[in-house]
Amino acid sequence: MADLIPVAGPWITQREVDYAADAAANAWNENHNIYNTRFETAFADYVGVKHAVSLPHCTAGIHLSLAAFGIGPGDEVIVPEVTWIASVAPVVYVGAEPVFADIDPVTWCLDPASVEACLTDRTKAIIGVDLYGSMADWTQLRKIAEARNLYLLEDAAEAVGSRLDGLAAGSFGDTGVFSFHGSKSLVTGEGGMLVTDDEEVYVRVMSLRDHGRPPKDRFFLNQEVGFKYKMSALQAAVGLAQVERIDELIEKKRQIFNWYADQLGERSDIWLNAEPENVHNSYWMVTIVTEAAIGLNKFQLMKALETRGIDSRPFFSRLSQIPAFADRPESARFLPEVPQGANAAEYGVNLPSGYGMTEEKVARVVSALNEILV
Numbered sequence: 535m536a537d538l539i540p541v542a543g544p545w546i547t548q549r550e551v552d553y554a555a556d557a558a559a560n561a562w563n564e565n566h567n568i569y570n571t572r573f574e575t576a577f578a579d580y581v582g583v584k585h586a587v588s589l590p591h592c593t594a595g596i597h598l599s600l601a602a603f604g605i606g607p608g609d610e611v612i613v614p615e616v617t618w619i620a621s622v623a624p625v626v627y628v629g630a631e632p633v634f635a636d637i638d639p640v641t642w643c644l645d646p647a648s649v650e651a652c653l654t655d656r657t658k659a660i661i662g663v664d665l666y667g668s669m670a671d672w673t674q675l676r677k678i679a680e681a682r683n684l685y686l687l688e689d690a691a692e693a694v695g696s697r698l699d700g701l702a703a704g705s706f707g708d709t710g711v712f713s714f715h716g717s718k719s720l721v722t723g724e725g726g727m728l729v730t731d732d733e734e735v736y737v738r739v740m741s742l743r744d745h746g747r748p749p750k751d752r753f754f755l756n757q758e759v760g761f762k763y764k765m766s767a768l769q770a771a772v773g774l775a776q777v778e779r780i781d782e783l784i785e786k787k788r789q790i791f792n793w794y795a796d797q798l799g800e801r802s803d804i805w806l807n808a809e810p811e812n813v814h815n816s817y818w819m820v821t822i823v824t825e826a827a828i829g830l831n832k833f834q835l836m837k838a839l840e841t842r843g844i845d846s847r848p849f850f851s852r853l854s855q856i857p858a859f860a861d862r863p864e865s866a867r868f869l870p871e872v873p874q875g876a877n878a879a880e881y882g883v884n885l886p887s888g889y890g891m892t893e894e895k896v897a898r899v900v901s902a903l904n905e906i907l908v
């Protein structure tokens with residue numbers, strides 16, 4: 535059989551290797567932070583925000599945001615029901631209650647009307663997710679947040695390079711967070727970034743992410759109990775090289791999507807990632823949702839692809855339906871019996887979208903799909 539086509543994979547050049555080698559040799563003692571500072575500055579410039587804080591992963595960024603907002607027991611945070619668990623788990627870490635809202639069936643991001651239906655006197659924040667590179671309706675979400683004085687957190691883990699009305703993903707919340715996990719569009723192995731324009735939140739985050747130390751503390755006189763969430767210089771060096779190449783990275787992602795869209799164009803029983811007129815989608819993962827009438831759910835489709843040497847991933851499941859949230863029926867109390875997101879969660883599959891994809895490999899995947907989906 536032909537080689538397995540992996541579902542993801544980074545694009546690493548000599549630049550990443552050189553910077554990482556230089557960090558390994560030199561980023562110690564008084565130079566320990568130089569790559570982190572350069573990466574943070576370049577990333578903040580790219581997103582168009584004042585502050586960027588490099589972190590060990592994006593989950594830390596969500597946790598730190600909620601802690602900096604002062605969210606805790608008795609508070610509710612509205613989250614999409616269909617997303618990766620990392621968007622929601624930090625709500626539980628801080629002792630608050632996640633409240634599941636429905637997603638839009640086309641963009642796969644938080645539906646503002648459903649968010650409105652989830653508001654209570656205990657609501658303190660909304661976490662929107664730019665799923666697979668799509669953009670949530672941040673204009674409406676901001677309106678809701680402002681009317682109720684709520685914090686808005688943009689989980690842009692999967693959306694570096696996407697834009698809404700010309701503005702970068704990650705710039706719409708009180709904080710925005712990104713993931714640089716090895717499968718993402720911009721990688722540092724593991725890694726994340728929190729961005730914000732809010733001075734007060736930034737100062738809180740800087741203390742909370744370093745065990746509550748005051749700025750430049752050398753005396754270990756911690757002012758509060760915090761967390762330890764830092765990115766290593768070696769990771770930051772790789773991240774700097776990647777952000778310096780961000781335009782070619784995103785261009786390649788879009789090319790991969792366009793190969794799929796061109797080759798699948800004839801089929802009216804498969805839906806792909808949406809790109810409304812005011813959105814520039816960076817298409818982290820090319821994703822299909824197949825018509826229910828075809829009769830193959832996501833796990834069956836994945837299996838059929840696997841037997842043809844093609845790796846894939848399931849669309850995220852409805853969080854209210856997985857064991858991790860089985861003991862939290864109150865989180866699902868505002869969801870309709872059949873949410874609009876149910877279809878994508880049942881019939882959605884992420885196709886191979888890594889930087890190793892070529893037009894020929896896309897053709898192999900599409901021909902397998904045409905064979906399977908009859």
Ligand SMILES: Cc1ncc(COP(=O)(O)O)c(C=O)c1O
Nearest residue numbers: 591592593618620621691713715
């Ligand atoms: C939507 C979403 N949020 C948050 C995360 C968490 O990112 P990390 O694994 O870097 O903590 C991910 C990671 O895959 C994600 O896809």
